[in-house]
Amino acid sequence: MTLLNIENLQTYYRTENGSVRAADGVSLELAENETLGLVGESGSGKTTVAKSIIRLLPDNGEVVGGTIEYDGEDITELSMRELRRRIRWKEISMIPQNAMNGFDPVYTVGDQIVEVIRVHEPETTKAEARERTRELFVDLGLEPSRIDDYPHQFSGGMAQRAMVALALAVSPAIVLADEPTTALDVVIQDRILRTISELQDELNTAMIMITHDMSVVSEVCDTIAVMYGGRLVERADADTLIKSPRHPYTLGLRNAFPDVTAESQELISIPGTPPDLVDPDEGCRFAPRCPFAEERCWSETPEPETYDDGHVVECHRADEAEYLRTEAAKKETWEALREAPARASPSEVGR
Numbered sequence: 001m002t003l004l005n006i007e008n009l010q011t012y013y014r015t016e017n018g019s020v021r022a023a024d025g026v027s028l029e030l031a032e033n034e035t036l037g038l039v040g041e042s043g044s045g046k047t048t049v050a051k052s053i054i055r056l057l058p059d060n061g062e063v064v065g066g067t068i069e070y071d072g073e074d075i076t077e078l079s080m081r082e083l084r085r086r087i088r089w090k091e092i093s094m095i096p097q098n099a100m101n102g103f104d105p106v107y108t109v110g111d112q113i114v115e116v117i118r119v120h121e122p123e124t125t126k127a128e129a130r131e132r133t134r135e136l137f138v139d140l141g142l143e144p145s146r147i148d149d150y151p152h153q154f155s156g157g158m159a160q161r162a163m164v165a166l167a168l169a170v171s172p173a174i175v176l177a178d179e180p181t182t183a184l185d186v187v188i189q190d191r192i193l194r195t196i197s198e199l200q201d202e203l204n205t206a207m208i209m210i211t212h213d214m215s216v217v218s219e220v221c222d223t224i225a226v227m228y229g230g231r232l233v234e235r236a237d238a239d240t241l242i243k244s245p246r247h248p249y250t251l252g253l254r255n256a257f258p259d260v261t262a263e264s265q266e267l268i269s270i271p272g273t274p275p276d277l278v279d280p281d282e283g284c285r286f287a288p289r290c291p292f293a294e295e296r297c298w299s300e301t302p303e304p305e306t307y308d309d310g311h312v313v314e315c316h317r318a319d320e321a322e323y324l325r326t327e328a329a330k331k332e333t334w335e336a337l338r339e340a341p342a343r344a345s346p347s348e349v350g351r
């Protein structure tokens with residue numbers, strides 16, 4: 001059953017230079033118990049989507065269009081008070097990129113978790129809430145006596161785990177995990193990801209796992225959605241997206257993580273930089289970095305096309321996937337682009 005249904009989400013940030021269109025028409029569905037990986041380079045809009053859902057945008061950010069339905073209700077219409085009372089933590093929680101910022105420095109970590117439990121489950125006694133917090137700490141590999149420590153007494157990795165405890169404390173239906181392990185060393189990353197997965201199974205929690213790391217999502221996610229320049233450019237079940245992607249950007253990302261597939265061996269990065277989101281050009285936003293861009297890619301924004309099993313792709317050339325996959329696996333394909341970085345759009349060269 002669909003739990004979360006985002007339609008045409010537009011979230012902009014006001015800046016001196018104009019509006020940054022960080023999410024610009026994003027549609028996404030999440031089913032009960034599903035783990036969806038949201039991937040893309042830094043700045044593609046992943047965090048913006050998550051913060052729009054749970055309404056933690058900074059002051060200059062605003063959802064200017066679209067709907068976010070949770071359990072059939074458009075939560076963009078709720079007052080902040082309602083959202084806090086009914087949705088945040090209890091139904092949808094978030095593990096932010098920097099866990100330390102998620103805790104208030106003046107209260108102990110345990111008190112903050114107990115407080116969230118007691119606000120959303122008034123029938124739970126303080127002693128019961130403390131006991132649950134201790135159990136969660138143990139599950140996450142933290143010493144239970146640590147619940148009486150203050151945030152500054154925690155290392156980055158410990159704070160991140162404590163944040164996972166907070167996010168799961170009242171068994172929310174959805175957890176938004178924003179790069180939950182990037183600040184940690186690889187061994188700990190692995191352990192925490194595994195623990196999150198286990199707890200998620202136990203609590204029947206759906207999850208949106210945000211990361212720039214393809215290898216993380218290929219291990220833990222059922223579905224993968226790829227963002228580029230504020231748009232969701234491809235989405236499919238994890239296996240299809242890793243083995244048979246259709247969008248050149250996904251192919252490029254996959255090359256940057258050669259261990260996710262046995263096919264590509266060599267690390268090949270995508271030349272160029274992400275688009276300016278203040279005044280994005282017409283056409284496909286990936287065109288300036290795409291080795292397969294044709295004239296129409298510069299002028300016509302591709303519409304989402306659906307292939308088998310909910311595989312959705314925004315690319316004019318998605319039908320030629322086999323050819324794209326073969327060519328994208330070659331270093332020369334991307335090198336050619338690197339050698340001619342100032343590729344002008346047809347309009348710029350006066351055509």
Ligand SMILES: Nc1ncnc2c1ncn2[C@@H]1O[C@H](COP(=O)(O)OP(=O)(O)OP(=O)(O)O)[C@@H](O)[C@H]1O
Binds near residue numbers: 013043047048058
């Ligand atoms: N408060 C803000 N004011 C102005 N622009 C912002 C603000 N926050 C984010 N942006 C811009 O919005 C775009 C999307 O940022 P966002 O953080 O959502 O991307 P991301 O994919 O999550 O990247 P990262 O992994 O680095 O967090 C970027 O161009 C970013 O510079």
